[in-house]
Amino acid sequence: MRYFPLxxxxxxxxxxxVIGPASNEKVQLLAAYLDHHPIVGMIEYVPAFTTVTVFYxxxxxRYADAQARLEVAVQQAEGIQLEQTTRxxxxxxxxxxxFGPDLEEVARHNQLTADxxxxxxxxxxxxxxxxxxxxxxxxxxxxxxxxxxxxxxSPRLIIPAGSVGIAGLQTGVYPIGTPGGWQLIGRTPExxxxxxxxxxxxxxxxxxxxxxxxxxxxYESWEGLEA
Amino acid sequence: xxxxxxxxxxxxxxxxxxxxxxxKFGVLASGAMDTMALTVANLLAGxxxxxxxxxxxxxxxxxxxxxxxxxxxxxGNLSPVVDGVxxxxxxxxxxxxxxxxxxxKAVSGCRTYVAVAGGIQVPxxxxxxxxxxxxxxxxxxxxxxxxxxxxxxGVATRSWNVHFKNITKVGVLPWGASHELQPIYRDHxxxxxxxxxxxxFFTEKSKQMFWEKPFRVTPHSDRMGYRLADVPLSxxxxxxxxxxxxxxxxxxxxPEGNPxxxxxxxxxxxxxxxxxxxxxxxxxxxxxxxxGGLVHFTEVSLEEAQELYIQQEYSIxxxxxxxxGKLVRRD
Numbered sequence: 198m199r200y201f202p203l204x205x206x207x208x209x210x211x212x213x214x215v216i217g218p219a220s221n222e223k224v225q226l227l228a229a230y231l232d233h234h235p236i237v238g239m240i241e242y243v244p245a246f247t248t249v250t251v252f253y254x255x256x257x258x259r260y261a262d263a264q265a266r267l268e269v270a271v272q273q274a275e276g277i278q279l280e281q282t283t284r285x286x287x288x289x290x291x292x293x294x295x296f297g298p299d300l301e302e303v304a305r306h307n308q309l310t311a312d313x314x315x316x317x318x319x320x321x322x323x324x325x326x327x328x329x330x331x332x333x334x335x336x337x338x339x340x341x342x343x344x345x346x347x348x349x350x351s352p353r354l355i356i357p358a359g360s361v362g363i364a365g366l367q368t369g370v371y372p373i374g375t376p377g378g379w380q381l382i383g384r385t386p387e388x389x390x391x392x393x394x395x396x397x398x399x400x401x402x403x404x405x406x407x408x409x410x411x412x413x414x415x416y417e418s419w420e421g422l423e424a
Numbered sequence: 425x426x427x428x429x430x431x432x433x434x435x436x437x438x439x440x441x442x443x444x445x446x447x448k449f450g451v452l453a454s455g456a457m458d459t460m461a462l463t464v465a466n467l468l469a470g471x472x473x474x475x476x477x478x479x480x481x482x483x484x485x486x487x488x489x490x491x492x493x494x495x496x497x498x499x500g501n502l503s504p505v506v507d508g509v510x511x512x513x514x515x516x517x518x519x520x521x522x523x524x525x526x527x528x529k530a531v532s533g534c535r536t537y538v539a540v541a542g543g544i545q546v547p548x549x550x551x552x553x554x555x556x557x558x559x560x561x562x563x564x565x566x567x568x569x570x571x572x573x574x575x576x577x578g579v580a581t582r583s584w585n586v587h588f589k590n591i592t593k594v595g596v597l598p599w600g601a602s603h604e605l606q607p608i609y610r611d612h613x614x615x616x617x618x619x620x621x622x623x624x625f626f627t628e629k630s631k632q633m634f635w636e637k638p639f640r641v642t643p644h645s646d647r648m649g650y651r652l653a654d655v656p657l658s659x660x661x662x663x664x665x666x667x668x669x670x671x672x673x674x675x676x677x678x679p680e681g682n683p684x685x686x687x688x689x690x691x692x693x694x695x696x697x698x699x700x701x702x703x704x705x706x707x708x709x710x711x712x713x714x715x716g717g718l719v720h721f722t723e724v725s726l727e728e729a730q731e732l733y734i735q736q737e738y739s740i741x742x743x744x745x746x747x748x749g750k751l752v753r754r755d
Contacts, residue, residue: 201621204671204701205729209621216666228448241445243669245693250669252447255704255730256737329667329693332450332559336667372450373559390450392549392561398449 198271200264206240207252208263210271218338220247221326222279223271225403230274236266244402245327246336285405288370288385290319290361291416296384303346303363303380315410317344318368318382323406333372333390333398337406340368352378359384361408372398386411386419425542425577426490429569430524433485435647438544438563438575439537439688441474443552447692453672454554454562457647457688457711458535460736461499464601465539467744468496468516470582470751475543476553478569480536482714484527485569487538491521493577494541494584498601500533500609500712506594514606518588518595533609533712541584545576557647557689582751599750604739607709611717612638615706616724616732620675620698622663630657634699638718639683645715647689652719656681659697667695673702673710675721685710703729705736 203209210227213220228244231251235242238257243250253263292315293300304311323337330336340363348364353376356362360371362379371377372389389399399422400406411419429436439462442455456462456479463473478487484502489495495517497504504511507523513536519525525538546553546564555563564573588595600606623631639652657677670676674686676696685702686694687710702710703724713719724732 202618202726203621203669203698204673205618205703205726205733207669207671209668211668214666241447243447243692245668246666248666248668250671252671255733259730260726327667327693328448328450330450330691332446332452334450375558390559392559396449397446397451397550402448 200267202260203250206255207250208260208267209248209250210267211248213247216246216326216338218324221324221338224249226274226277226279227271228402229277229279230270234270234273236263236270238263245329279403283403283405285322285407286400287407287409287422288387289411289415289419290383290385290408291411291413292383294413296416297361297382299349299380300382303344303382306346307344309343314344314382317341319408319410323368325400325402325404325406327402328398328400331372331375333400335369335400335406337368340366342366346380348378349380352376356381357384359386359388361385384416386416387422425493427493427540427575427577428488428490429571429573429575430486430488431571432569433480433527434483435481436485436569437479437555437557438476438546439479439554440476440552442554442688443550443556443562446550447669450692451550452556452558452689452692454552454556455688456537458499458537458708460605460708461535462537462539463740464514464605465496465498465537466543467740467747468498468514468599468601469494469539469541470580470584470747471539471541471543473740473744475539476546477537477539477544480527480538482530482534484536487525489519489521489523489525493519494580494588495519495525496539497536498539498606499536501531502536503528503531504536509594511594512596514600516584516587516597516599518584518591520593523594530714534714535711540577541582542578542580545578581754583754584751586752599747601743602739604736605743609709609712611714612720613709613713613717614720614722615710616703616729617675617700617721618703618724618726618729620700622697623699625659625661625663625697626699627658627660633657634721635723638720641713641715641717641719643715647687649687649690650685650710650713652683652685657683657699663697665695665697667693670694670698671701673704673707674698675700675702687711703732705729705732
């Protein structure tokens, strides 16, 4: 574990230099702690795979003091019971067809049938390691190597919001229309970015996720997850 | 109380000091590129420093004021003119109903801010009125301004009656901010930086060139980041980086070697080596460098950088108090 400055108004605590469930759990513990006990002068914090970055106002706190207080927060956070707050979110996905134009390609690449790819993708439980890249975009851990597939050689100029994709060993959902090179295997009717709600994203770092296959008909008539 | 957009200019958006507290959800900070110019314009207009104003980029819009309005323009000098009369920067200007504000040549800098007494009235989305172009939210309907748009002006909390009495044409007050708050923008900017976490992983030659050579700002520079050229930098060995948060002013170096300075619309996380960070006090300066301009980096310690930040913040608060003493609060 190490602490270092990120410019003159942020401090990073890095729990490990490689991605894994253990260091990410420490990230989630510290995030949960900072939600209720922000350090003096904290503006916001951003949790990532193995780090938490705390942005602070140097007018209110200097670096040395920020580090001292963050060290205390890290110690305090170790005592939190995270299991009680972990959520499991089911995300409905209509696989294949126009919604998942690369499903067949992913299947071919792994010598599987499209149905097998769907079954493998929807049977795992994923961990949201961090949110980033786009509002509400989850970096998910836990995808099976059996459905891994390289990025497309030429990225699409626009990937529709809700698209579920695979890139290497990662899977994720595009919350807003963006360019991108992921292999698209399906689409969810459930919005991942909801700027009018609090919090503004369906998923948060630390959540568990499952994908639930739905038909095209169910997609069209989808009315949202039950609260 | 409205402003009508007759022509939009190159990229004209509504911005404030940005969206704070939502980066953990992947939501960009957004906000003014030159936060100092926005702050100065707002304070001189009798607003809070974080009120929403109009950010204008290089080619200005044509704006029609549909009622008498007190306006402050601050930032780059894009040659503002009201009905044929040149308007000074950084001064409260009284603009009578029916007047047109237009812009001309970019004499210095490339972004200017139009603050109006009362602020631009757009919905507060996640604590900010800034435009988030990629997500299509915030600001004016989540997009850059277009011809025909009508912007609402909020209710001014301070009274200008004493200062603009019986006035029927354009009037200017001789108020202004100090040089410290209204710097001179140069197309060869010297920017102070602190070292980044991966500084030591760059080759000796790269580190030397980083301090000695000027970098050119390429045309592919925008609100997300400034892409620099002419001085390619390399690591001694490839580095496996895990994506993590980035900061305003972070100078990251992708494998091809040309640095990118992350600015207002930066993504919330990144995974490139960070050679340095422009100090917060100097971030507004790079936002005013035009494509084709040059930037030069000079090192300060973290302690110096934070001292400079604090000094700047003191100056802003002092200036704010000075304005408050001149403008009485409306009941």
